[in-house]
Amino acid sequence: MAGLYINQHVLNNLFYILVTVFAFSFIYDHSPAIQRKPLYNRALLSTCLxxxxxxxMKFPIYIDPTCIHDFRQIPFLLGTLYGGGGVGAVLFVVSMLARTILYGFQPLTLIVYAIMLVAAAAASPLFRRLPRSGKLFTAIWLTFLLAVLTTFVAIIIADFPVTKPYIVYFILMPPFVMMFAVYLMETLHEAQLARAELMKMEKMEIVSQLAASISHEIRNPLTVVKGFIQLLQTGPLPRETEERYIRIALEEVKRAEAIIHDYLTFAKPAPKETEPIDVAVELQKVLQMIAPMAHMHSVDLASSLEHAVVTGNVQYFQQCFLNLFKNSIEAMPNGGTLRVTAENRETSVVITISDNGIGMTKEQVRRFGEPYFSTKEKGTGLGAMVAVKIIEQMGGTWKIESAVQKGTTVTITLPARRVRPPSAQQSTAG
Structure with missing residues (x-):
């Protein structure tokens, strides 16, 4: 019996309804403008349904040689219930025009759908406030009652013949199709809300991790400063002792300032001022800045730098690689060699930073650049986090290869500019 009534034409009508519901959900999900403006939302809903x-209507369900039917009332009721009387009016006009063009004008059709429009528009405000179960219940019974009511109207006005296939396709089957369409709309909407909530929670988690990291790291130097100021207040001290206390306090203040600077670099938007950057020249400057620290850790510096041009902010570019070089040097507590290479590949610039230090586990590699994660006992993870953000702001990518007690290699790929820097000379090696 089911096979007699569920034929290809029925499945085609279901397919049209489901595809347009999915299309509405997809476009809505990927368009912030439609999400922000209810008018755009209703316009999209009207268009899809x-x-x-x-x-x-164009590809209907053929009941018998003298009667055809379709499920046009499903998108009509669906749009009116979710979009209100405005969307329902648009769907009403479109349906009547399409009906007239395809099959000619029929006053009875106009009356039937006018009754559906009034009833669905009246129920729409309450329908939209209901939970999912309430919407499903309302959709089933409203569709069924409207089908029965309009059938009686058709019998009274036009002495409409009611056949068994008509009862199945117009009265019994549409409520279940409507229930399925509403369930799909609700499921897609809840998935969108769940994803938005998940993104919000992830952002809040990052903020909480950063706040915990900053408060923890700043508390230490401030505690030291407070202690030495209290010592200075205890009474007269030798000049040399006072100067030593003040020097230590100033060093701790500078350390707190550096932590705040790293945090602000990560938190604030990318600078609008960008310029061509000669990779070889700027990396050489950073190597010169880091040379005293490398000497203190018995680390040799080796570089092979080809001239190439990228676009970015020079200050941030230097800070990015200063942080990465410092990480590599600190990963070699017993000394070693830090190798830096820059290769010009015309469309991209590949910068490689290698050390033969303590290396990282797979878990540490995976978490590299996360806030509040560091392989160092007293590290904050802010340096790596800032470096990763700057690389991404420049449109670049990064990759880490590491093995415990064997060393780490960081490969950064940045998009290259075609114009060569005026200062380009021969490759720098050191």
Whole structure:
């Protein structure tokens, strides 16, 4: 019996409705403008469901040689319940025009759908406030009652013949199709809300991790400063002792300032001022800045730098690689060699930073650049986090290869500019 009534034409009508519902959800999910403006939302809903109505009419369900039917009332009721009377009016006009163009004008059709419009528009405000179960219940019974009511109207006005296939396709089957369409709309909407909530929670988690990291790291130097100021207040001290206390306090203040600077670099937007950067020249400057620290840790510096041009902020570029070089040097507590290479590949610049230090585990590699994660006992993870953000702001990518007690290699790929820097000379090696 089911096979007798669920034929290819029925499945086609269902397909048109489901595809347009998915299309509405997909476009809505990927368009912030539609999400922000209810007018755009209603316009999209009207367009998608009007298309479904027209397709259902164009490719109807053939009941018998003298009667055809379709599921156009499903997108019509769906749009009116979710979008209100405005969307319902648009769908009503489109349906009547399409009906007239395809099959000619029929006053009875006009009356039937006018009754559906008034009833669905009146129920729409309450329907939209209901939970999912309430919407499903309302959709089933409203569709069924409207089908029965309009059938009686058709019998009274036009002495409409009610056949068994008509009862199945117009009265019994549409409520279940409507229930399925509402369930799909609710499921897609809840998935969108869940994803938005998940993104919000992830952002809040990052903020909480950063706040915990900053408060923890700043508390230490401030505690030291407070202690030495209290010592200075205890009474007269030798000049040399006072100067030593003040020097230590100033060093701790500078350390707190550096932590705040790293945090602000990560938190604030990318600078609008960008310029061509000669990779070889700027990396050489950073190597010169880091040379005293490398000497203190018995680390040799080796570089092979080809001239190439990238676009970015020079200050941030230097800070990015200063942080990465410092990480590599600190990963070699017993000394070693820090190798830096820059290769010009015309469309990209590949910068490689290698050390033969303590290396990282797979888990540490995976978490590299996360806030509040560091392989160092007293590290904050802010340096790596800032470096990763700057690389991404420049449109670049990064990759880490590491093995415990064997060393780490960081490979950064940045998009290259075609114009060569005026200062380009021969490759720098050191």
């Amino acid at each position: 009007a298309l479904a109505s027209v397709l259902c």
